[in-house]
Amino acid sequence: xxxxxxxxxxxxxxxxxxxxxxxxxxxxxxxxxxxxxxxxxxxxxxxxxxxxxxxxxxxxxxxxxxxxxxxxxxxxxxxxxxxxxxxxxxxxxxxxxxxxxxxxxxxxxxxxxxxxxxxxxxxxxxxxxxxxxxxxxxxxxxxxxxxxxxxxxxxxxxxxxxxxxxxxxxxxxxxxxxxxxxxxxxxxxx
Numbered sequence: 001x002x003x004x005x006x007x008x009x010x011x012x013x014x015x016x017x018x019x020x021x022x023x024x025x026x027x028x029x030x031x032x033x034x035x036x037x038x039x040x041x042x043x044x045x046x047x048x049x050x051x052x053x054x055x056x057x058x059x060x061x062x063x064x065x066x067x068x069x070x071x072x073x074x075x076x077x078x079x080x081x082x083x084x085x086x087x088x089x090x091x092x093x094x095x096x097x098x099x100x101x102x103x104x105x106x107x108x109x110x111x112x113x114x115x116x117x118x119x120x121x122x123x124x125x126x127x128x129x130x131x132x133x134x135x136x137x138x139x140x141x142x143x144x145x146x147x148x149x150x151x152x153x154x155x156x157x158x159x160x161x162x163x164x165x166x167x168x169x170x171x172x173x174x175x176x177x178x179x180x181x182x183x184x185x186x187x188x189x190x
Contacts, residue, residue, distance in 0.1 A: 007035045007088040009079045009113070012052050015094035019124040023092035024060060032089070033065040037082055039075040046070050076112030084118045095123045 008023040010016040020036075027034040036056060038049045053068045060066055067086075071078040083091055095110040114121045155162050 001089075003030045003089045004032050005035065005086060005088045005090075006030075006032045007037060007079070007083050007086070007091045009037045009039065009075070009091065009093045009109075010056065011038070011075075011094075012056070013094065015125075017094075019092050019094035020056075020060075022122070022124050024064065026090070026092065027064055033067065034060070035067045035069065035082070035086060035088065036060075037069045037071060037079060039071045039073060039078045041074075042072055044072070046072060075109045076116060079109070079113050080116040080118065088119050090119060091117060091121045093121065093123060095125055 003026070006023055006027050008020055010020065023034060026032065036053065038053055040046045040049050049070050053070060057066060057068055069082060071082065079091065079093075082088070091113060093110055093113060095108070110121075110123050114123070153162060153165050155164070
């Protein structure tokens with residue numbers, strides 16, 4: 001199987017950095033072109049994503065053939081549409097490892113991409129690249145980590161949604177469930 005086009009979707013989280021290490025190593029080994037894509041939600045200012053893509057481009061190094069795209073819409077749909085349009089052979093993306101309520105509330109972009117993808121998808125857990133994977137050989141030597149922001153409160157975090165916001169979202173969902181159950185009981189006893 002010839003892999004000549006690799007797609008790396010990124011949300012600039014620590015998990016996405018792990019996937020970037022794998023994708024850049026694969027692109028170097030196979031000589032493939034690397035497509036780096038960031039999807040911003042509709043009605044969101046794309047300027048921050050554009051700045052971060054530019055910084056990421058500088059970090060990847062000049063020896064790779066890289067294309068960047070800033071897309072707007074629902075992440076999984078935009079990623080898979082891009083893969084179809086560009087003839088991507090492999091998508092390398094991170095998985096945040098969410099479980100339970102946060103996965104139910106926030107969904108799993110990686111899971112949706114796996115279901116909708118026109119090509120192979122390699123999901124990379126955040127903890128995969130280790131000290132055994134020398135960062136220098138993957139093009140990240142001495143690069144300071146990019147600060148990440150929560151998509152809800154814009155606070156600093158290594159995840160898409162910070163722990164405080166996750167707790168608040170879970171609490172709101174639980175309150176809504178309890179209120180719905182109370183309303184249902186009152187309506188049935190009348």
